[in-house]
Amino acid sequence: MSDLLARLRGRGWRVTAQRRVVAEVLDGDHVHLTADEVHARAVERLPEISRATVYNTLGELVALGEVAEVSTDGRAKRYDPNAHHPHQHLVCSGCGAIRDVHPIGDPLADLPAGERFGFTVSEVEVTYRGLCPSCR
Amino acid sequence: MSDLLARLRGRGWRVTAQRRVVAEVLDGDHVHLTADEVHARAVERLPEISRATVYNTLGELVALGEVAEVSTDGRAKRYDPNAHHPHQHLVCSGCGAIRDVHPIGDPLADLPAGERFGFTVSEVEVTYRGLCPSCR
DNA sequence: TTCTTGACCTGGATTGAGTCCATCGTAGGA
DNA sequence: TCCTACGATGGACTCAATCCAGGTCAAGAA
Missing domain, CATH: 3.30.1490 (Dna Ligase; domain 1)
Structure with missing residues (x-):
């Protein structure tokens, strides 16, 4: 995941503190957080980050194919950083x-x-x- | 689907006009309506039926295994009456x-x-x- | 048939997830 | 260092679904 930011920069992404924090929160295997959980963890590191920004950043990561959306129950979508390894x-x-x-x-x-x-x-x-x- | 009501009666279900209409609306193959679509069609036959009743009835049909819940997009759940034929x-x-x-x-x-x-x-x-x- | 009663229905309020938007802030190039 | 277009903010809003207090009625009993 550490080179994710480099990849994104290479694609013309403006790297901001908010986007870095969202990317960091979504690191690891078997990670399937909801947008609200991502927001809660991001707030611990960057207290002013807003929910809208978390949603925007997750949406962009999904559009870029870096993160996959998973909806296993009918409730909140979850975000899976393991998108490069089909599973x-x-x-x-x-x-x-x-x-x-x-x-x-x-x-x-x-x-x-x-x-x-x-x-x-x-x-x-x-x-x-x-x-x-x-x-x- | 016509014997659905008989099956439900056999299980102690009280058959009401509302439940009958919901069951009728959910008849056919390749039917995958949202709760609101079910409600819209039910209203055509029974104008006063409330959304809460549609949700309750759909939930009961799912619990009894007569109808399957399908969520293919992240949006509204859809209801599939074909639950007895695995697919x-x-x-x-x-x-x-x-x-x-x-x-x-x-x-x-x-x-x-x-x-x-x-x-x-x-x-x-x-x-x-x-x-x-x-x-x- | 009428009575009775607990299961059922209603509509309006509420919750939860997600989106929109006007405005403010700032990353990164000149 | 300065500029400015892209990004962030937060509050309002939408949409799906659930909750609830009170009114209604299906079906068994007499």
């Missing part, structure tokens, strides 16, 4: 915990042409659901 | 159109034990994305 998600129906997982095979290949209704299919999103060890 | 969804990134699809194989089998983090995995949800013929 799917495993969600606990009890506590909502989310893990990144890597199924075998290409899920795209499992949709026969006869089931594509003439669509050009380019992406698949798989969400596995179950109970985690501590909710069972 | 996945194909969504157009352009216009949002949704089709029911049936991939080959069991997607659950594609998640190796080593990737389950001790979870008891019981469900998979697959969303294919692409462009429909008229958006391409």
